[in-house]
Amino acid sequence: MSSRVRLWVFLVGAAGFAALFAAACFDLPAFGTVPHPYGVRAVHAALSHHTANVIASVNFDLRAFDTLGEESILFSAVIGTVVLLRQARDEHRKDPEPATVHPPVRRFALLTLPFALLVGLYVIAHGQVSPGGGFQGGVVTATALHLLYIAADYRALERVRPLTLYEIGEAAGEAAYVITGFAAVLAGSAFLTNVLPFGTLATLSSGGTAMVLNAAVGLEVTSGIVVLLARFLDQAVEIEDPGEDDGSPRHTGGGGGNGDDEREPA
Amino acid sequence: MTVLPYLVAGWIFLIGVYGLVTSRDLIHAVGCLAVTQSSTYVLLLAVGYRNGGTAPVFADAPTNSRVVDPVVQALALTDIVVGATVTALLLALVVQLRKRHGTVDPDALSELKG
Numbered sequence: 185m186s187s188r189v190r191l192w193v194f195l196v197g198a199a200g201f202a203a204l205f206a207a208a209c210f211d212l213p214a215f216g217t218v219p220h221p222y223g224v225r226a227v228h229a230a231l232s233h234h235t236a237n238v239i240a241s242v243n244f245d246l247r248a249f250d251t252l253g254e255e256s257i258l259f260s261a262v263i264g265t266v267v268l269l270r271q272a273r274d275e276h277r278k279d280p281e282p283a284t285v286h287p288p289v290r291r292f293a294l295l296t297l298p299f300a301l302l303v304g305l306y307v308i309a310h311g312q313v314s315p316g317g318g319f320q321g322g323v324v325t326a327t328a329l330h331l332l333y334i335a336a337d338y339r340a341l342e343r344v345r346p347l348t349l350y351e352i353g354e355a356a357g358e359a360a361y362v363i364t365g366f367a368a369v370l371a372g373s374a375f376l377t378n379v380l381p382f383g384t385l386a387t388l389s390s391g392g393t394a395m396v397l398n399a400a401v402g403l404e405v406t407s408g409i410v411v412l413l414a415r416f417l418d419q420a421v422e423i424e425d426p427g428e429d430d431g432s433p434r435h436t437g438g439g440g441g442n443g444d445d446e447r448e449p450a
Numbered sequence: 451m452t453v454l455p456y457l458v459a460g461w462i463f464l465i466g467v468y469g470l471v472t473s474r475d476l477i478h479a480v481g482c483l484a485v486t487q488s489s490t491y492v493l494l495l496a497v498g499y500r501n502g503g504t505a506p507v508f509a510d511a512p513t514n515s516r517v518v519d520p521v522v523q524a525l526a527l528t529d530i531v532v533g534a535t536v537t538a539l540l541l542a543l544v545v546q547l548r549k550r551h552g553t554v555d556p557d558a559l560s561e562l563k564g
Contacts, residue, residue, distance in 0.1 A: 217452075223506075254528050272549075320527075
């Protein structure tokens with residue numbers, strides 16, 4: 185199909201969609217005014233389980249089984265990426281070269297690194313109390329580690345990031361979620377029922393199993409994102425193409441390094 | 451205009467699909483897919499909004515305060531996580547395509563290779 189025909193097919197489809205969608209929108213209850221029966225019940229259920237963050241309660245308590253599926257999507261996507269971006273038989277690995285990094289950039293990254301790490305861990309730990317949780321905090325924590333790549337270079341990052349440990353961490357996070365679910369079965373309830381004591385509202389130890397599942401997800405997301413980024417960085421920095429490379433700038437991506445990375449922050 | 455948030459979601463969806471249809475670069479196409487998916491976040495959050503509602507987190511707010519719908523917010527969270535991982539997986543596929551076929555133009559990838 186030529187691109188002109190494709191565009192026309194799109195335009196016809198888009199016009200149809202726009203008409204039907206707009207008609208549906210004008211039939212929807214007005215913005216901001218509708219009663220929310222499920223929302224009201226979710227708030228009630230979360231408060232009865234002493235979980236201040238209702239979204240965490242929905243994810244890790246009321247819909248904990250769905251979150252297991254969601255976590256598995258994350259888990260399998262990371263595995264898929266690891267398999268896709270492995271070193272092929274005809275490729276070879278070269279050591280990343282040190283490159284210069286501007287002192288202000290390095291200072292900024294080194295200064296931000298501990299705070300970013302702390303914020304990430306804080307967001308994971310307070311998932312059941314304040315906005316955030318394992319998914320959000322995990323991404324912050326994993327990204328914070330990569331400030332080291334900006335501050336020093338890839339070799340410094342590789343030294344503080346034993347990849348095997350993070351691969352185990354990812355599997356452990358997924359396993360901890362399932363084990364918590366079966367622990368509820370052993371305690372005489374259904375899979376993933378909240379069987380732990382609920383604690384006091386708005387304290388760190390509140391929420392029962394929501395707290396445990398939140399930590400498991402935090403571990404998995406942190407490890408998963410680190411493994412994911414490591415595979416992409418490997419492709420950009422370490423793994424070389426077999427044969428010719430027709431002028432694509434894939435080897436210039438290995439910047440952010442300096443020769444004298446004698447210290448290891450973090 | 452109370453339907454505007456819903457219509458914005460539809461517009462984001464269409465602009466994302468338009469990008470997908472006219473894309474000449476698979477990286478760009480993956481970005482367009484992310485834009486298309488972000489329309490669902492807007493739609494979900496628009497459906498869950500209540501006038502005068504605050505965030506559904508009762509750490510500081512009194513327990514009888516009016517909050518926006520937490521269920522759709524949890525759905526949006528799920529949506530974002532799945533979207534991010536699928537984007538990563540697609541980008542990994544593009545990296546391999548670039549290596550094996552030497553191009554990221556979807557129109558140049560028509561032939562089958564055994």
